Amino acid sequence: MEVVVAGAGIVGVATAIWCQRAGHRVTLVDRAGPAAGTSHGNAGVLAAGGLIPVSTPGLARRAPVMLADPDAPLFLRWGYLPRLLPFLRRYLGYGTAAHLAHYAEAMHRLLGDAHAQHMDLAQGTGAERFVSAADYAFGYADHAARRAEDAAWATRDRYGVRFEDRAGDAYDDPVWRGRFGHVVVCRDHGSVTDPGAYVAALFDHFRAEGGAFRRADIRNVAMHDGACTALDTSDGLVSGDAVVLCLGPWSAPMARKLGAARLSFESERGYHLDLVGASLRPRDSMMVAAGKFAVTPMEGRVRAAGIVEFGGLVAPASPKPFALLHRQLCALLPDLTWSEAREWMGHRPAPADSLPLIGPAAPGSWLAFGHQHVGLTAGPKTGRIVAEMIGGERAARDWAAFDPMRHSRRPPGRRP
Numbered sequence: 196m197e198v199v200v201a202g203a204g205i206v207g208v209a210t211a212i213w214c215q216r217a218g219h220r221v222t223l224v225d226r227a228g229p230a231a232g233t234s235h236g237n238a239g240v241l242a243a244g245g246l247i248p249v250s251t252p253g254l255a256r257r258a259p260v261m262l263a264d265p266d267a268p269l270f271l272r273w274g275y276l277p278r279l280l281p282f283l284r285r286y287l288g289y290g291t292a293a294h295l296a297h298y299a300e301a302m303h304r305l306l307g308d309a310h311a312q313h314m315d316l317a318q319g320t321g322a323e324r325f326v327s328a329a330d331y332a333f334g335y336a337d338h339a340a341r342r343a344e345d346a347a348w349a350t351r352d353r354y355g356v357r358f359e360d361r362a363g364d365a366y367d368d369p370v371w372r373g374r375f376g377h378v379v380v381c382r383d384h385g386s387v388t389d390p391g392a393y394v395a396a397l398f399d400h401f402r403a404e405g406g407a408f409r410r411a412d413i414r415n416v417a418m419h420d421g422a423c424t425a426l427d428t429s430d431g432l433v434s435g436d437a438v439v440l441c442l443g444p445w446s447a448p449m450a451r452k453l454g455a456a457r458l459s460f461e462s463e464r465g466y467h468l469d470l471v472g473a474s475l476r477p478r479d480s481m482m483v484a485a486g487k488f489a490v491t492p493m494e495g496r497v498r499a500a501g502i503v504e505f506g507g508l509v510a511p512a513s514p515k516p517f518a519l520l521h522r523q524l525c526a527l528l529p530d531l532t533w534s535e536a537r538e539w540m541g542h543r544p545a546p547a548d549s550l551p552l553i554g555p556a557a558p559g560s561w562l563a564f565g566h567q568h569v570g571l572t573a574g575p576k577t578g579r580i581v582a583e584m585i586g587g588e589r590a591a592r593d594w595a596a597f598d599p600m601r602h603s604r605r606p607p608g609r610r611p
């Protein structure tokens with residue numbers, strides 16, 4: 196088949212490679228190039244135990260307090276609130292114990308073997324040098340702060356995520372000695388030492404294997420008799436037998452046209468500071484629990500990345516999240532120095548129920564986006580699932596929790 200993949204982030208590039216390996220002719224379309232979006236700036240954690248969404252029971256109560264606290268990792272561009280409200284109502288509505296259980300069950304299947312999935316994708320491409328098996332630690336101020344997250348750890352435990360609790364002093368990375376009262380070390384995780392370069396290396400492999408690339412702005416999807424036949428781009432129509440939409444945070448308007456009409460979706464803006472020439476180098480990624488940011492050793496630099504801000508896709512980065520990252524990092528590691536600090540803001544693609552959309556939409560089209568905080572982790576497996584669905588080896592019902600039409604089907608008998 197001729198497969199057209201829209202978007203060259205980790206999800207699109209992985210989809211393109213798995214479709215290529217299945218024997219299809221593949222064209223990848225992006226307005227910039229590989230990893231021009233969110234896949235460039237993430238924290239590089241292969242979060243196999245990422246089974247807890249942001250919207251959890253009690254968030255509706257905690258959020259106003261956090262927004263009033265300049266040291267809390269939640270920000271809102273207030274002028275955006277009127278547009279945000281319909282999403283926010285649904286997003287907070289999913290903060291129930293029942294949805295958390297449903298989410299953890301579904302995401303465990305998608306994330307649990309992340310390191311192996313990355314190796315399956317990257318082995319032999321040259322990109323494997325960016326992937327390593329690693330622990331992922333969570334640093335808490337004290338034992339009480341750890342206990343406040345008991346429910347989350349119990350959920351991870353239920354799904355077989357291996358972790359060990361330690362007193363802070365017993366965590367043996369000298370960078371963090373004396374910095375936390377309590378540390379939880381997750382086993383069987385992984386790390387990507389330069390997420391942008393990793394996706395670019397995968398892209399180069401795709402091209403070297405004969406994959407086509409069109410640099411063009413995708414303006415719409417082209418439909419004929421209810422089926423999707425092409426992408427309508429600044430460079431003309433790009434048509435194929437199968438069109439896969441992997442535009443990350445920019446996917447929603449076209450996804451709605453392809454059938455996900457009632458999709459409620461937003462950008463969860465996130466921030467990073469890249470400290471080039473950092474004087475301290477942690478061994479593994481560390482999630483600083485109080486600040487909700489991860490500190491990851493990367494090639495030639497250390498990256499602090501995290502924070503959630505609601506403010507839409509258009510507004511520029513806000514200064515306060517950068518200042519908070521900087522303040523918290525310096526308070527935690529007062530001896531840390533660096534030669535250059537690079538700032539970046541990106542958009543996590545966030546459906547209201549936090550579950551990605553993976554599967555068939557209008558005839559001839561597939562959706563693969565909405566991986567919010569764990570898209571790097573889940574990208575390779577998502578690409579594989581979509582390629583299997585396109586090839587008919589995998590039924591969409593196997594991954595029903597991610598059915599793109601889950602919000603948009605009307606109950607039988609209901610009039611439109």
Ligand SMILES: Cc1cc2nc3c(=O)[nH]c(=O)nc-3n(C[C@H](O)[C@H](O)[C@H](O)COP(=O)(O)OP(=O)(O)OC[C@H]3O[C@@H](n4cnc5c(N)ncnc54)[C@H](O)[C@@H]3O)c2cc1C
Nearest residue numbers: 204206226232233234237238240413443465569570571572
């Ligand atoms: C601060 C931060 C930290 C994170 N940390 C982690 C982490 O440690 N681990 C993890 O697993 N995940 C993490 N994430 C989440 C992860 O980065 C995302 O979920 C993932 O990158 C999404 O990938 P994607 O391919 O869906 O989208 P993207 O990478 O955004 O790719 C979308 C592509 O579509 C292209 N595009 C968009 N619109 C158009 C158009 N109209 N025409 C043509 N091209 C278009 C863009 O140029 C882009 O290349 C983090 C995110 C942030 C913000």
